[in-house]
Amino acid sequence: xxxDAVLDCLGLYCPMPIVKTAQKIKELERGQVLEVLSDDRxxxxxxxxxxxxxxxxxxxxxxxxxxxxxxxxxLS
Amino acid sequence: xxxxxxxxxxxxxxxxxxxxxxxxxxxAAMGMEVTMFFTFWGLDIIKKERGKVGRGNAAQVMxxxxxxxxxxxxxxxxxxxxxxxxxxxxALMRKYNMEQIADMIKTAAGLNVKMIACTTSMALxxxxxxxxxxxxxxxAGAATYLAAASEGKVNLFV
Numbered sequence: 001x002x003x004d005a006v007l008d009c010l011g012l013y014c015p016m017p018i019v020k021t022a023q024k025i026k027e028l029e030r031g032q033v034l035e036v037l038s039d040d041r042x043x044x045x046x047x048x049x050x051x052x053x054x055x056x057x058x059x060x061x062x063x064x065x066x067x068x069x070x071x072x073x074x075l076s
Numbered sequence: 077x078x079x080x081x082x083x084x085x086x087x088x089x090x091x092x093x094x095x096x097x098x099x100x101x102x103x104a105a106m107g108m109e110v111t112m113f114f115t116f117w118g119l120d121i122i123k124k125e126r127g128k129v130g131r132g133n134a135a136q137v138m139x140x141x142x143x144x145x146x147x148x149x150x151x152x153x154x155x156x157x158x159x160x161x162x163x164x165x166x167a168l169m170r171k172y173n174m175e176q177i178a179d180m181i182k183t184a185a186g187l188n189v190k191m192i193a194c195t196t197s198m199a200l201x202x203x204x205x206x207x208x209x210x211x212x213x214x215x216a217g218a219a220t221y222l223a224a225a226s227e228g229k230v231n232l233f234v
Contacts, residue, residue: 011172011173012173013172013173013174014098014102015098015101015102015105016173016174016175018102018105018106019101019102019105019183019187021105022104022105022106022107022187023105050105050106053106053107054106054107
């Protein structure tokens with residue numbers, strides 16, 4: 001998936017990936033996609049939950065070899 | 077209007093503070109207005125690290141000397157083992173890139189988490205406004221907390 005920006009959260013645990021996502025998404029235009037890279041498996045559940053609560057769209061969380069890539073479209 | 081969340085921080089231990097600040101920063105990152113109300117031992121978390129803390133009668137002065145407080149002096153609620161357990165947990169937190177409580181307080185302040193110190197506990201312990209870190213912007217009582225909590229969707233006691 002093509003993202004407009006990438007946020008590297010490798011090595012960080014809850015709450016940092018969500019806190020950093022909330023800060024980073026403000027730098028994007030509405031409609032643009034942010035890719036969040038994380039190795040905290042909580043992200044699989046946390047990112048969709050954060051998106052639902054903040055009115056952004058979670059386009060999916062891909063997993064490969066213990067690394068997760070979450071794609072978020074900024075809507076709010 | 078944004079949803080709101082409140083946390084009464086009654087405890088002054090490292091592990092409990094960690095839970096409180098994890099939820100506060102996440103709530104703020106989720107767009108909630110977060111209020112933390114620090115009371116009794118919870119005041120230890122937001123005391124200044126340096127300089128003299130507390131005044132008043134002998135009992136209050138002694139209490140503040142023995143129980144110095146400050147985010148970097150917090151102990152674990154269990155397995156402190158004369159400070160060894162606490163040092164181990166702090167080292168593990170560094171190893172896993174987790175923020176220490178002092179950093180989490182700054183992160184929370186950056187996310188506009190409102191931190192209130194309980195004035196009754198302050199009087200009891202001989203603490204003044206100058207005894208707290210600058211992130212604490214408000215000094216108030218139970219009515220202020222309850223007014224916020226009655227609007228809150230998530231209200232926690234740690």
